[in-house]
Amino acid sequence: MAASVPAAERPGSGPAGRVILAGAPLGQPGDASARLVAALRDVSVIAAEDTRRLHRLASDLSVTITARVLSFFEGNEEGRVPQLLDVLRQGQDVLVITDGGMPSVSDPGYRLVAAALAEGLAVTVLPGPSAVTTAVAISGLPVDRFCFEGFLPRKPSARRARLAELAAERRTMVFFESPRRLESSLADLADAFGADRPAAVCRELTKTYEEVRRAGLADLARWAAGDVRGEITLVVGGALEPSASSHEPADLAALVAQREAAGQPRKEAIAEVAVQVGRPKREVFDAVVTHK
Numbered sequence: 001m002a003a004s005v006p007a008a009e010r011p012g013s014g015p016a017g018r019v020i021l022a023g024a025p026l027g028q029p030g031d032a033s034a035r036l037v038a039a040l041r042d043v044s045v046i047a048a049e050d051t052r053r054l055h056r057l058a059s060d061l062s063v064t065i066t067a068r069v070l071s072f073f074e075g076n077e078e079g080r081v082p083q084l085l086d087v088l089r090q091g092q093d094v095l096v097i098t099d100g101g102m103p104s105v106s107d108p109g110y111r112l113v114a115a116a117l118a119e120g121l122a123v124t125v126l127p128g129p130s131a132v133t134t135a136v137a138i139s140g141l142p143v144d145r146f147c148f149e150g151f152l153p154r155k156p157s158a159r160r161a162r163l164a165e166l167a168a169e170r171r172t173m174v175f176f177e178s179p180r181r182l183e184s185s186l187a188d189l190a191d192a193f194g195a196d197r198p199a200a201v202c203r204e205l206t207k208t209y210e211e212v213r214r215a216g217l218a219d220l221a222r223w224a225a226g227d228v229r230g231e232i233t234l235v236v237g238g239a240l241e242p243s244a245s246s247h248e249p250a251d252l253a254a255l256v257a258q259r260e261a262a263g264q265p266r267k268e269a270i271a272e273v274a275v276q277v278g279r280p281k282r283e284v285f286d287a288v289v290t291h292k
Contacts, residue, residue: 017045017088019096019116021109023128026100026231027207029060035126037061039095045087047072047080049098049108072096077108081115088121100231101131106150106176131205131233132174139172139200139235140214146172152185159185163192167276170238177232179203186221189236191262192276193217198237204230239278247277252284253291 020039025031040046040058046067048054058065072080084094096103096112102125103109113123132148149166152175153159166173177185182201189199195218203211209230213220217236247255252273259269270288274281 015091016121017090017092017094018122018124019084019088019094019112020124020126021103021113022095022097022126023102023130024057024097024100026129026131026134026205027210029057031129031206032057032061033126033128036128037063039126040065040067043067043095044092045070045084046095046097047084047108047112049073049103053099054097067095072108072112074108077111081112084112085115085119085121088116089119101129105130105132105148129206131176131202131231134205135200135202135233135235136172136174138202138205138212141172141198141200141235141237143172145170145238146174148174151176151178152181154181156184156188160188160192163188164272164275167192167272168239168278170240172238173236175234175236177234179228179230179232182228182232182234183221183224185234186217186224190217190221192272193236193239194276197239200235201228202233202235203228205233247279249287250291252277252279252287256284256288 020043022036022039023033024036040061040063044067046054046065046069048069049072051069051071054069055065070080070084072084087094094112096109098107098109101107104113116123136143136146147169153162175185186199186201190197196216199215199217199220201211201213201220201224203209203213207230213223215223255273255276256266256269259272260266264272266288270284271281274284277284
């Protein structure tokens, strides 16, 4: 193993392998770190999300891989973990690499990390590119506080429920999304957070056709009705600090009425509006009764 990634040792049992989480380029091979290049060349076992993309990256980096390469993707991750633990126990390091960005962040890796740590095995990281921090930096939205929410639920009802929980979140939020669901997700975001909530759709980050669209959520939903392709990272501004005068009772009643007109039960509509505007449910309920 390269000197930059020293071997771990388990007391009383000799040297043991370690899990090495490797940040992979999002699109440009030149973003690969020198440590990643050394690890690809020297490590004994590589667990790769896509073995073909791994070999393509190695070719771009002029690295000859001599390691044993195992596929390690969402469909086989759980079943592959025991095999990789055996490799670690035998004293071999396991380099985990995904198609781009950092393993474990909405990508394979977490299960192996948790299992290795439970056995007292070492885990280390080769820092590298991340779509999350890249998108936050380029979005133009506040970056002093942000949270990563991963992929939104695929089912519309579950997605709307999740967004209702996040409507009052004041930190900038980062989501991954499929281009096939981008339009519907943006429309649901506009309904839950408000049409004018600022956001940025970051497409194909660092790649040849990189594109960043910055606008309100409703405008972005209309734009996404076109043929949007590529890998998407969505950054959404947080909710503003609520104030006592931010919504009059009539406004609260109107927000509930809009949701009811769309087919949502009143009780559920009241709860979601309360979260959206940062006001108690009882206050929203009273406003609806008063302005019946």
